[in-house]
Amino acid sequence: MSSLDLATLRAAHERIRPHIKRTPVLTNEALDDARGARLGFKCENLQAAGAFKSRGACNAVFSLTDAEAARGVVTHSSGNHAAALARAARLRGIPAHIVMPAGSPQSKVRNVASFGGRITFCEPGLNAREAACAKLAAETGATLVHPFDDLRVIAGQGTATIELLEDVPDLDFVLCPVGGGGLLCGTALAAKLLKPGIRVIGVEPALADDVAQSFRAGQRIAIPTPATIADGLRTNCTGEVNLPIIRQYVDDIVTVSEAGIVAAMRELWEKLHLVIEPSAAVPYAALLERKFVFAGQNVGLILTGGNVDLESLPWLKR
Template identity: 65%
Template sequence: MPLDLATFRAAHDRIRPYIHRTAVLSSARLNLACGGQLFFKCENFQKAGAFKSRGAVNAVFSLDDATARCGVATHSSGNHAAALSRAAGLRGIPAHIVMPSNSSKAKVRAVEGYGGRLTFCEPTQAAREATCARIVSETGATLIHPFENEAVMAGQSTAVIELLEDHPALDLILCPVGGGGLLAGTSLAAKALRPTITVMATEPEEASDTARSFRAGQIVPLERTTTIADGLRTTIGAPNFAIARQWVDGVATVSEEAIIAAMRTIWETLKIVIEPSAAVPYAAVLEKKVPVAGRQVGLILSGGNVDLDALPWLRKP
């Protein structure tokens, strides 16, 4: 599958009946604070609560009927798991989901609610991959990798396509990065639509494998991490890293304190619920890791699946 604008537009047409075209919000208060114009693409309003629905639906509905009948499988900390469970349900096929044992309870409940068949594993990349490989072997299901999958990347690209259709004069896109599916789709589509635009990846300092990989010129695997941004607790994928090195202009890392502050600021100012991973791009603005003064900036709020009983600002010291 060529990862070009024609493919991305075809993906958008394929998934359109099954997703929301999400809102773009702005705030005069936040603009004044940073000196730029910020446009928040609210994928927290997306079906299943995150941008992952775009890639999952595109991947599931790209399968031929014979392949689809055997079902799909994946490993995920939550948002892709829920999105794939939902997409499989829409097509009437089983979804086998491997989740690490430290996954958010809210995200586990979401997978169960969409009918995903759950298996838990140790919270390491190796355990996730090994458990999922065993299930694929036993069931004959098709692996829909959370990010190392071209149909998934194509689906994820549609968020920035919508953003640039709504705000074509953007100078800068800030995108969170974990495995890199959203970053790959975002950078390819954004540069195809607006070649002069700057695309920056943003990630937690405690899960800074992409930044370290950029510096090293090769993937530096992420060790065990407890970053609050649970959706970003994974090493960037090999194909995603190759795309990022070519099309992404840099990587900004942010502290845990900034993620919490950014999350709370968005809750209080925009009056919306976002999860910690979604707060990472705005955390880069708060910590002045990326210059935004005088610029029009798109920030992708990746999701809103958060455990309301475990909000970070309610934690005891």
């Protein structure tokens, strides 16, 4: 796959449809009143394997030839992509080799193991993850399915926004968390190709602002391993295929504080009665911290995942 257009995104949607859930878009009058906007929450926390990552993983795995698939797949991930790829591989009956950084949330490690992923732990940091992944690929012949720097993955992630705009066609904004940039690329492509006038805002933790820096500089900028609570967004540097797409299709990238992420996560738990992880709360934190002008607008927010370690909820820490 060398390029992405609307036909490619729709083909991805058809390919993965038997293997994913069509997640609901929830609304809440109290949240609308509090924020002064009409909000629609795309609940990918209810997706198969607990996160939007099932979309990209299924598209990548079911795009493989039989010969490629027979050798299995390999990736590195802190959790959600790992579980999604393990699940997709199990559906196709092939092995999944998963590199996870030491210290990954135990809920996510258990999730990967439950789908039969063959886990190898490594030191935190992108270099260590990529080295361990390359070693496994060389040993097994498995196909790399990168968590974000992969057009097949990006196309799959974009299907969430196809569904969002089918359900809520009058959106003015789509807010999307950004870590490596796979979801943001897919979201922006789908949104702009379906509705050119819509505005797409990426939201990133201030402690993990590599994509925001890269977006403004016009080149990929790497940062030290981030310490944000949003563990799904702890990337050091966006992918090579990602940045050009982001710069072409995304209107802005804003950053939010750790306190804002925790407050947003707690408010959505209380008001929507949904289990979401910190990374999923990041877009709503941008509304809490008023990072852009949204009053009176129709705003779609992608709640990316719900794989939470219930033993370490952030508001329980002293």
